[in-house]
Amino acid sequence: MHRREFLQGTATLALMAMLPGVARADAVFAPKPGAWRTVDLVTKLEIDRPEGKMQAWIPLPSVNESEWERPGETRWTGNAAKVERVRDAKYGAEMLHVTWKDDEFMPAIEVTSRVMTRDRAIDLSKPGKVAALSAAERKLNLEGTDLIPVDGIVKQTSDKIVAEAKAASDIDKARALYNWVIENTQRVAATRGCGVGDVAAMLKSGNLGGKCADLNALYVGLARAAGLPARDVYGIRVLPSQFGYKSLGAGSVNVTKAQHCRAEVFLDGFGWVPVDPADVRKVMLEEPPANLPINDPKVVAARQALFGAWEGNWVAYNTAHDVALPGTKQPKLGFLMYPQAERASLMLDCLDPDKFRYAILAKEATAT
Amino acid sequence: MAVGQAARRAAGAAKPARQCRAGAFLCHLVTSLQKLATATRGKPVAIVAVDVAEVDLRVRAFFDKVPADFAVLLDRDRAVTKAWQVSALPTTFVLDAELAPRLFVEGDLDWSHAETLTTLESLYPTAGQHKPPREQAGAQ
Numbered sequence: 001m002h003r004r005e006f007l008q009g010t011a012t013l014a015l016m017a018m019l020p021g022v023a024r025a026d027a028v029f030a031p032k033p034g035a036w037r038t039v040d041l042v043t044k045l046e047i048d049r050p051e052g053k054m055q056a057w058i059p060l061p062s063v064n065e066s067e068w069e070r071p072g073e074t075r076w077t078g079n080a081a082k083v084e085r086v087r088d089a090k091y092g093a094e095m096l097h098v099t100w101k102d103d104e105f106m107p108a109i110e111v112t113s114r115v116m117t118r119d120r121a122i123d124l125s126k127p128g129k130v131a132a133l134s135a136a137e138r139k140l141n142l143e144g145t146d147l148i149p150v151d152g153i154v155k156q157t158s159d160k161i162v163a164e165a166k167a168a169s170d171i172d173k174a175r176a177l178y179n180w181v182i183e184n185t186q187r188v189a190a191t192r193g194c195g196v197g198d199v200a201a202m203l204k205s206g207n208l209g210g211k212c213a214d215l216n217a218l219y220v221g222l223a224r225a226a227g228l229p230a231r232d233v234y235g236i237r238v239l240p241s242q243f244g245y246k247s248l249g250a251g252s253v254n255v256t257k258a259q260h261c262r263a264e265v266f267l268d269g270f271g272w273v274p275v276d277p278a279d280v281r282k283v284m285l286e287e288p289p290a291n292l293p294i295n296d297p298k299v300v301a302a303r304q305a306l307f308g309a310w311e312g313n314w315v316a317y318n319t320a321h322d323v324a325l326p327g328t329k330q331p332k333l334g335f336l337m338y339p340q341a342e343r344a345s346l347m348l349d350c351l352d353p354d355k356f357r358y359a360i361l362a363k364e365a366t367a368t
Numbered sequence: 369m370a371v372g373q374a375a376r377r378a379a380g381a382a383k384p385a386r387q388c389r390a391g392a393f394l395c396h397l398v399t400s401l402q403k404l405a406t407a408t409r410g411k412p413v414a415i416v417a418v419d420v421a422e423v424d425l426r427v428r429a430f431f432d433k434v435p436a437d438f439a440v441l442l443d444r445d446r447a448v449t450k451a452w453q454v455s456a457l458p459t460t461f462v463l464d465a466e467l468a469p470r471l472f473v474e475g476d477l478d479w480s481h482a483e484t485l486t487t488l489e490s491l492y493p494t495a496g497q498h499k500p501p502r503e504q505a506g507a508q
Contacts, residue, residue: 200455201455201457204455205455205456205475207456331446346425347423347424347425349423349425349426350423352429
């Protein structure tokens, strides 16, 4: 053994000795592309206390990526007067726009989307031949949105993180931002839904607590501000984790409240790279026995994997921001991850599925 | 004097005032403002709350559980929040008798604290300045 290699090995052992959790290395979270899994995602929606004009918008899996998600057929049943499949012009987010007759006394629809999904992992050890983003895609994934500005405090924070990490390459910048989000944010269990994703407000207030739509939006904003194309990917957990992580999978076939937003950053030579710092914080907060320290083996394993990989137990709906719902004058949505509905010109509370009412079920159809 | 209260329910589902929990900060906030409303009843003070970007029914459901006798306005598209350059929620502005912003607070505050009440009293209009319809004029 060369002396230099020996010294490197010694340094590693010393570091592991300081982090006793790491040394046990008894946690495995290592998604790898393998078998596809086919899931039927069923959304059952009713308008509670029907009144006046009633319409609904149901997000459909509309991210089509040959390596990790293949949306299939969507079918529906119900008593709607009109059902129209609509595609957001800017981001390609698809939704079912449903309208009922004003006097419909029990407006209801059941939508079933079949989708194939599988694990995803990018080999970040060496760049390969990956098509570059088109100018239009690059622009879209670098610009600010209503809630994710890429100037001001977001830019200042991003520059500071990159400079302090002495990150020169794009992959180093992306990783530095990933580490910063993990080390400086908190998952707050009491946050409603997946959070709001008001990135500038988070940074100005210094309150970096929230859930996935907050934490991963923060990553996307910081990455875009650093000149790295990035995007939120809004979706829903549909199956348990095959690595035994209770916090990172669906707890049952009822996934009504299992929405989860992930993120991607585009790196030349690697393409779109999956990134999910919010799920690292989720493991820390929720993975039994809960409130795990950052050096717990389960956290370390998740942290190592979730920059470059994610598990295919989740279905992506879309990557859209500032979504205008067709057929209504309601303000734009920050993102479309929940069913939406309007009754007598009032939007129903999508974060209150019991009163709304809707339920989402995920059933694995076949394993291929 | 008018108070504009911008609040986002970022920390948990609303609970009845009597069941305020540590995480339900908006519940505490509204309760605190309601104590201010009670303490300043008959005084030249108007409180106006502004809810930011939440659907109407969610706001109604919250105030059904946590009653307040001041006006609650809805900034559905964040236009008011942007116009007032609010960057953190909750943010509270205190306006004087001429409706000019005099004070603002980012974060939570005990609005019924004696020191707070004294500060507010210092902004009361002097004799002859009081304008009865200020409550409406203060609404943004």
